[in-house]
Amino acid sequence: MYNFLLHAHSGLRYLVLLAAVVVVIKSLIGWFGGGAYTKFDKILAPAYVGLMHLQLLIGLILYFIYSPFVTYNMGDKVSRYWSVEHIALMIFAVAAAQIGRSISKKSNDAQVKFRFQTIFFGLSILLVLVGLATMPGRGIL
Template sequence: MYEVLFQAHSGLRFIVFFALIIALILAFAGWFGGKEFTKTNRIFNLVTMISTHLQALFGIFLYFVSPLAQYNNMGEAMKNSTLRYWTVEHLVMMLLAVVLITIGNSKSKKLLNASAKHRAVAIYFGLGLIVILAAIVQSGRPLLGISH
């Protein structure tokens, strides 16, 4: 079970990255280029939402079976930087990123003006991407390579 969830969570990261980056480029282009908020924008935002939410869901399941998530042993986990990262830091940073992306998507749906819609996605998805990249750099694992 650990191996299956690990591979799913590890592999889905590529879809999360690419969907997020395409949605971001389209949002910045729409914002600065004064473009309409099109169906293409909506579709890439939706693909980003589905992949990041699914990634978070796999992550939560993975958390319960990973030998590196030592939530029953917090005292020891805190003293070891690898265990602390996988028990606390990864989860907190990644959930924050997913929340930022979800807020951006919700705002872009509620706002009426095309420029404001693009801006909400550009800013919140952009912040989400920064937090995800920071978390992955912090993990010490390769950004775009499977570690084991």
């Protein structure tokens, strides 16, 4: 079960990144181009947030039930990363995506919807990328 969930969690990140890029670019175009909030936008934004929630759910199952890396030992970089840094950054990323979706959903103005989606979805994906870039042994930082 651990290997299945780990592969699902690892593979789903590419769909999350793809959805994030599409929704942020689409929101930027809508915000600065003055476009209307279309049916495609009404599908794309919740799909991105839904993928983020699914990714978080799989990650939490791995974190609390199956992961051999979560040891709560803060003595080395790898343990600290998996036990604290990764989960904290990803929870903040999901929260940013959800906040952006919730605020944009309440507005009737398309420009406001696009602005909040751009800001909060952009922040969300930035947090995900920081989390991936700081991964010990595989990250770029």
